[in-house]
Amino acid sequence: MQIDYVALGPELLLTGVICAVLLIDLFLPPERKWLAMPAAFVGVLSTLGFVLFLAGEARSTLDGMFVVDPFSVLFKAVFCVATLIVFVISHDYLQEDDIHQGEYYTLMLCSLLGMLVIASSRDLIPIFVALELISVPAFVLAGLRKKDLKSNEAALKFFLFGVLSTAVMLYGMSLVYGITGTTNLTRIGLVLSAQPVFRSIAVLSVFFIIVGFGFKVSAFPFQWWVPDTYEGSPVPVAAFLSVASKTAGFVGLLQIMYIAFGGLADVWRPFIAIVAVLTMTFGNLVAMQQKHLIRLLAYSSIGQAGYILLPLGVASATDADLNQQAFVAAIVYLLIYAFMETGVFAVAIAAGRRGGGYLVDDYSGLATRSPGLALAMTIFLFSLAGVPPLAGWAAKLFVFLAVIKAGSVWLAVAMAVNTVIALYYYASVVKRMWIDKPATERPKVQIPALLGTAITLTAVIVVIVGIFPDLFGQLATLSTLF
Amino acid sequence: MDWVKEWGPTTAVFLPAVGAVILALLPKQQERAIKAAGVLISGAALLVGLAVLGVYRFGEAGMQLEKDVSWIPSIGARFHVGLDGIALPMFILSLLVTFLCMIYALWHIPDPGNPKLFIALCLLLETGMTGTFIALDLVLFFIFWELVLVPMYFLIGIWGGPRREYAAIKFFLYTLFGSVFMLLGFLALYFQSTPHTFDILVLQSEGVLDLPISTANLIFGGLFLGFAIKVPMWPFHTWLPDAHTEAPTIGSVLLAAILLKMGTYGFLRIAIPILPDAAQNYAPLIGLLAVIAIVYGALNCLAQTDLKRMIAFSSVGHMGFVMLGIATMTDVGFNAAVYGMVSHGVITGMLFFLAGSIHERYHTREIPELGGMSLKIPVLAGLLAYSAIASLGLPALAGFWGEVMALLSAYNPAAGLSQTTFRTFMVIGGIGTVLTAGYFLWMLQRVNLGRVPDKWKDRKFADVHPLELMAWAPLLALIFVLGVYPRLMFDVTNSTVLELAKPFLR
Numbered sequence: 005m006q007i008d009y010v011a012l013g014p015e016l017l018l019t020g021v022i023c024a025v026l027l028i029d030l031f032l033p034p035e036r037k038w039l040a041m042p043a044a045f046v047g048v049l050s051t052l053g054f055v056l057f058l059a060g061e062a063r064s065t066l067d068g069m070f071v072v073d074p075f076s077v078l079f080k081a082v083f084c085v086a087t088l089i090v091f092v093i094s095h096d097y098l099q100e101d102d103i104h105q106g107e108y109y110t111l112m113l114c115s116l117l118g119m120l121v122i123a124s125s126r127d128l129i130p131i132f133v134a135l136e137l138i139s140v141p142a143f144v145l146a147g148l149r150k151k152d153l154k155s156n157e158a159a160l161k162f163f164l165f166g167v168l169s170t171a172v173m174l175y176g177m178s179l180v181y182g183i184t185g186t187t188n189l190t191r192i193g194l195v196l197s198a199q200p201v202f203r204s205i206a207v208l209s210v211f212f213i214i215v216g217f218g219f220k221v222s223a224f225p226f227q228w229w230v231p232d233t234y235e236g237s238p239v240p241v242a243a244f245l246s247v248a249s250k251t252a253g254f255v256g257l258l259q260i261m262y263i264a265f266g267g268l269a270d271v272w273r274p275f276i277a278i279v280a281v282l283t284m285t286f287g288n289l290v291a292m293q294q295k296h297l298i299r300l301l302a303y304s305s306i307g308q309a310g311y312i313l314l315p316l317g318v319a320s321a322t323d324a325d326l327n328q329q330a331f332v333a334a335i336v337y338l339l340i341y342a343f344m345e346t347g348v349f350a351v352a353i354a355a356g357r358r359g360g361g362y363l364v365d366d367y368s369g370l371a372t373r374s375p376g377l378a379l380a381m382t383i384f385l386f387s388l389a390g391v392p393p394l395a396g397w398a399a400k401l402f403v404f405l406a407v408i409k410a411g412s413v414w415l416a417v418a419m420a421v422n423t424v425i426a427l428y429y430y431a432s433v434v435k436r437m438w439i440d441k442p443a444t445e446r447p448k449v450q451i452p453a454l455l456g457t458a459i460t461l462t463a464v465i466v467v468i469v470g471i472f473p474d475l476f477g478q479l480a481t482l483s484t485l486f
Numbered sequence: 487m488d489w490v491k492e493w494g495p496t497t498a499v500f501l502p503a504v505g506a507v508i509l510a511l512l513p514k515q516q517e518r519a520i521k522a523a524g525v526l527i528s529g530a531a532l533l534v535g536l537a538v539l540g541v542y543r544f545g546e547a548g549m550q551l552e553k554d555v556s557w558i559p560s561i562g563a564r565f566h567v568g569l570d571g572i573a574l575p576m577f578i579l580s581l582l583v584t585f586l587c588m589i590y591a592l593w594h595i596p597d598p599g600n601p602k603l604f605i606a607l608c609l610l611l612e613t614g615m616t617g618t619f620i621a622l623d624l625v626l627f628f629i630f631w632e633l634v635l636v637p638m639y640f641l642i643g644i645w646g647g648p649r650r651e652y653a654a655i656k657f658f659l660y661t662l663f664g665s666v667f668m669l670l671g672f673l674a675l676y677f678q679s680t681p682h683t684f685d686i687l688v689l690q691s692e693g694v695l696d697l698p699i700s701t702a703n704l705i706f707g708g709l710f711l712g713f714a715i716k717v718p719m720w721p722f723h724t725w726l727p728d729a730h731t732e733a734p735t736i737g738s739v740l741l742a743a744i745l746l747k748m749g750t751y752g753f754l755r756i757a758i759p760i761l762p763d764a765a766q767n768y769a770p771l772i773g774l775l776a777v778i779a780i781v782y783g784a785l786n787c788l789a790q791t792d793l794k795r796m797i798a799f800s801s802v803g804h805m806g807f808v809m810l811g812i813a814t815m816t817d818v819g820f821n822a823a824v825y826g827m828v829s830h831g832v833i834t835g836m837l838f839f840l841a842g843s844i845h846e847r848y849h850t851r852e853i854p855e856l857g858g859m860s861l862k863i864p865v866l867a868g869l870l871a872y873s874a875i876a877s878l879g880l881p882a883l884a885g886f887w888g889e890v891m892a893l894l895s896a897y898n899p900a901a902g903l904s905q906t907t908f909r910t911f912m913v914i915g916g917i918g919t920v921l922t923a924g925y926f927l928w929m930l931q932r933v934n935l936g937r938v939p940d941k942w943k944d945r946k947f948a949d950v951h952p953l954e955l956m957a958w959a960p961l962l963a964l965i966f967v968l969g970v971y972p973r974l975m976f977d978v979t980n981s982t983v984l985e986l987a988k989p990f991l992r
Contacts, residue, residue: 332560391662392632401625401669405561408673413704416673420666427662431639431655439643439651477560 008065011072014054014080015120021047022113029106037105038095044109045091048116052084055120068188069127074483078335079123079255086248086342087116092458093350094240100357103148103238111141112244119252126263128177128187131256135173135220138252139166142245146237158236165219165229173216179209180264189263197267207271213260214272214279220253223313224283227306234302239356242298243349246305251338254312258334261316262327262485269321277317281418284310288425292432297352297362300429304388305345307426312337314403314419318410328486329409333402335480340387340399340469347462348384351377354451354459364433369442374449378437380463387466389430390423395466398473402480487541491551494538495567498581499617499630501531502609509606517601521592524605528585528612535581535616542574547981549622549687562676563625563684567617571982572754575828575975576747577619583743583835584612586957587736590839593953594846596645596734604645607637608736615744619751624672624684627756628665634745635661638729638737645734653725653732660715660725668712668752671705675760678705690759699763706764709757710772716749719772719809720779723802727786730798735842738794742801743835747827750808754820754986758812762989766815766902773813773896777911779806780918787925793851794841796929797834800877803922804830804888810915811892814908817980817987819895824979826888829876829968833885836873836961840866843954844933847947853929858938863949867934869962876965878926879919883969889919900990 009016025044032039055077063072090112098105118137125131143166147159181187183202184195196206218226234242265272287306294300315330315337354377355370356362371378387396400423407416451459469475505527512520542550552568569577587608595601614637617630635658643654676682678701679694688694697705715722726746730738758765783803790796804826811822843866844859845851860867876883879890896912899905968975 386636391636392629397629397632401561404669404673405676408670409677413670416670417667420670421663423666424659424663428655428659431658435643435651435655438640439654472558474558474560477558481560 005067006065008063011058011063011065011070011124013058014051015117017054018047018051018113018117018120021051022110022117025113026106026110029110032106038099040106040109041091041095044113045088047113048084048088048091051120052081052088055080055084068190069130070124071126072124073485075485076123078479078483079251080120082251082339082342083116083119083123083248086251086346087112087244089346089350089458089462090240090244090248092454093243093346093353095454096357096452097238097240097353101149101238108145108148111145114141115145115244115249119248119255122252122256125256126189126259128180128189128192131260132174132177135216135252135256136170138249139170139220142241142249145241145244146233148238148241149236152236154236155238156236158233161229162233165226169216169219169226172212176209176212176216179205179212183209189259192264193266196265203268206265206268210265210268210272211275214257214275217253217257217260218279221250221257221309221313222283222306223279223309224286224306227283227286227309230306231299231302234305235296235298239298239349239353239362242302243346246301246349247342247345250305250309251342254334254338257316258331259485261319262331266319266327267321269319273317273319276313276319277412277415280310280313280317281415282310283307283313284419284422288422288429292425292429294429295364297364297367297433300364300433301348301352304426304429307422308341308345308388310422311400311403311419312341314415315406317415318407318412320410324486326406326410328484330406331484331486332477332480333406335483336402336473336476337399339476339480340395340466343462343465343469344384344387344396347380347459347466348388350455350459350462351381351384354455355381355449358450360446360449364436365443367433367436368440369446370437370449373442373446374451377449377451377459380459381437382434383463383466385430385434387470389427391427393467393470395469395473398470398476401473402477490534490537490541492553494534494541495551495569495577495620496553498531498534498538498577499567499613499620501534502527502584502616503613506606506609506613509602509609512602514600514602520601520605521588521595524588524591524601524609525585527609528581528588531612531616532581532585535578538569539574539578542569544977545981547571547985552622557623558625561625561684562682564623565626566622566685566687567620567626568622569620571979572751572824572986573619574978575824576744576751577616579828579831580612580615580619580744582960583740583831584608584615586960587739589953590736590957593951593957594735598644600644604641607640608740611637611641611740615740615748618748622686624675624686624756627686628669628672631668631748632662632665634748638741638745641737642729642733645737646732648732649728650732653728656725657729660722664712664715664722667708671708671712674701674705674708686756686760695760697761699767702761702764703767706757706761706768709752709761710768713749713752713757714775716752717746717805717809718749718802719775720782720802720806721775723779726802727795727798730801730838731792731795735838735845738798738838738842739835742797742838743831746801746805747831750805750812750823750827753812754823758815759986766900766990769813769815769899769903770907772809773908773911776806776809776813777914777918779803779809780915781921784918784921784925788921788928791853793844793853793856793929793933794838796853796925797837797841800922800925801830801834803918804834804877806918807889807892807915810911811888811895813899813911814895815900815903815987815990816895816898817983818891819899820983820986821976821979822888822891822895824983825972825975826892828975829884829888829965832961832964832968833873833877836869836958836965837877839954839958839961840870840873843950844870848942853932855939856933857936858934858942860934861938862942863947865950869950869958871930871934872962873965874926874930876969878923881969884965886969887972893919900987902990
């Protein structure tokens with residue numbers, strides 16, 4: 005069998021980078037350990053270059069298991085960019101918190117490798133392997149603050165939930181293989197639409213697979229690990245989990261649901277729709293009660309997952325036009341979400357440094373201490389809330405478009421009501437920063453240059469994409485799987 | 487002048503936003519420079535607006551000074567703006583009132599100061615307001631519509647009164663709630679039209695929108711919720727007294743003079759022309775809510791002791807007259823509505839300025855605690871009397887025409903509407919005018935007349951400051967000019983309004 009090494013290029017390159025970073029770390033004296041970050045950064049940057057080099061190509065190798073198409077290229081680029089931002093916002097945090105830096109970057113690169121693979125996988129086996137490759141390093145990353153009990157709890161909870169849901173998903177995949185005799189997504193799709201004999205088993209396996217991905221994307225009722233894990237993990241890891249890891253889950257889900265199970269859409273559509281509505285409602289309602297900012301963001305990210313899931317809840321077995329619209333909505337949301345979510349975590353890291361604290365109360369009067377940081381935080385929070393003309397609004401617009409196109413008035417209303425609920429808690433943080441006075445006198449916030457750059461960059465992107473949503477809209481339209 | 491025709495409205499809209507960004511770069515300590523910059527920027531925008539007025543061809547129906555540029559091709563949303571007889575008055579009024587507010591800000595910015603942020607937010611607000619009145623694309627309209635929320639939230643939240651946090655978030659959530667349903671309505675219009683379009687003008691044209699009436703009613707319901715909350719119509723008005731009472735003076739002025747009109751403007755620009763059949767179905771309901779608002783607002787005013795809260799409730803009533811005019815679906819009613827929007831903007835904006843200035847002097851707005859103001863500060867008291875009398879609808883002042891024509895139009899509503907119902911509305915509205923006169927005169931009696939209470943006897947109050955007078959003079963003049971020469975407005979609006987009323991002539 006001929007293997008297309010160019011198609012596999014980014015992954016191979018990244019594998020080399022992983023080995024190199026691990027080795028470099030071995031030979032660095034403790035005070036120079038931070039050099040792992042620039043090394044990893046350059047590695048990911050060149051991987052990103054390779055990915056972009058493949059843009060516009062259509063390749064398929066390993067018997068159709070692994071493809072290069074606009075969809076995969078787009079998301080590989082997103083994963084690389086998200087990881088780069090997370091690297092940048094990690095740097096100062098790790099130095100101050102005394103976390104093993106070599107391991108940190110190596111593990112994150114491993115997780116990134118899994119993400120690159122999942123974007124290209126059109127077969128159950130590589131999808132599963134990639135998912136594990138994403139998750140297992142993430143378990144360790146969550147527990148990297150070894151001496152902190154909360155971090156231990158974070159890792160353990162994440163691990164147990166993760167393993168359980170993976171097992172369920174694997175069971176579902178094995179059922180699929182049993183009734184179709186293939187693991188290739190396209191062929192599964194063909195067999196399932198041709199043979200209605202095993203429909204009930206097929207439906208069962210779809211549900212099992214949704215459970216597995218539900219855990220990754222933190223959909224209700226598989227989201228229980230999220231708040232504790234985000235709170236206990238090092239904050240940049242929480243950012244990584246909520247952006248890159250979650251997006252990877254969605255990428256896998258989109259591929260399986262549309263390619264393999266597209267013909268069964270009428271069966272799983274209502275299920276996904278209900279899960280989506282419950283997810284956003286749960287996330288938003290519980291977020292209102294939170295006093296710890298990272299927990300608030302965790303619940304908010306659950307709410308956001310509901311919005312991203314909603315377009316799948318209007319999928320159709322026959323209407324390709326509608327599927328296209330829904331798919332574009334999910335992609336646009338994921339792209340925009342990646343920037344506003346990393347941005348909000350970057351601000352949390354900047355404000356939380358040197359005893360700044362992560363409680364919502366700690367943000368009281370931030371606008372007087374550090375107006376720039378407060379402004380950036382306001383932009384990110386209002387973007388997450390969907391206030392125009394910020395990018396998060398455009399994301400919601402695309403979702404609304406898909407839902408209204410499908411004529412699902414109730415789903416649209418559910419999301420509309422959720423948008424209003426969500427504004428309440430986002431605005432409550434904004435209120436702290438601009439309206440409240442701090443309880444105690446606090447020093448001005450010092451923002452390291454790297455962190456400041458990341459915050460400025462993401463904020464500018466959020467504003468510009470909000471005014472010109474087509475920057476992402478066009479990308480998404482070019483990158484659907486249809 | 488070609489340039490003004492092409493880019494005039496757009497420039498006037500975005501100039502303040504650009505100015506706000508430039509302002510952010512000025513050092514915070516340069517308070518005088520910042521305030522001056524606010525006046526300059528909003529003044530420049532007003533000048534552009536006046537240039538637009540210069541090239542506008544009065545008396546012609548249809549859109550003028552249009553600009554249509556591609557914006558979000560993947561969903562077919564365009565940057566399409568333009569002005570007609572309904573949009574122009576509101577557009578100019580927004581520019582004027584913001585400019586006057588900036589002059590007023592030279593005199594006074596409430597605690598906790600920070601003029602840089604204050605003025606930047608006002609300028610951002612100006613972009614949102616003016617943009618709403620020229621947008622001809624539903625998505626663009628929505629962006630401008632929502633752009634208003636964030637600055638107003640901060641204006642109330644940071645510079646507001648004691649219950650500012652509650653008022654600010656209530657305003658924000660309430661309005662957002664309405665506007666998400668409005669957005670759903672917009673998207674439904676998009677998908678129901680062939681070819682799919684967000685263009686407000688195209689959606690009005692024959693054959694683009696072929697809806698079963700049940701769908702049209704449903705969509706109109708969504709739009710209604712968004713616009714009615716903004717107006718605000720009874721029973722969606724509860725955010726308004728809180729927001730008005732707590733907001734700083736300039737916030738109240740902008741809220742009353744411009745923001746409320748965005749709701750009524752939405753009915754005239756979008757809901758009625760695009761969905762005329764559904765509008766006709768909703769008209770009796772709108773009329774009913776309007777007259778309830780008139781009477782309810784007036785009764786509430788009688789019960790208020792806070793001057794500012796009283797003016798806020800009077801807005802509910804006055805907007806009721808505007809909505810009553812709209813509900814009749816006649817050219818007279820629509821003319822009355824646009825006229826009422828402008829006159830209410832001028833008069834109530836003025837009243838809020840006065841309430842703010844009285845509060846600055848007395849540090850209270852409780853009507854029973856004030857008294858004998860015409861002995862203490864005669865000029866200010868005189869202005870209050872002038873504006874209050876204008877507001878209660880005395881002939882020869884601006885408030886009169888909007889009210890009387892709204893009532894007049896209810897006597898003879900559009901062909902498809904029940905005459906009996908609307909004549910009943912007219913009678914109830916008429917009773918409302920009496921109550922309105924009652925509470926304003928009673929307020930004047932308690933605030934202006936009588937003896938000076940003991941606690942103020944030995945206090946010295948400064949009468950009207952020159953800067954205050956500068957900010958108010960145009961409004962005071964407009965109240966008079968519009969009152970004695972209403973054709974100034976009707977010449978602008980009538981041709982557009984006749985077009986708007988055409989579908990209801992059958």
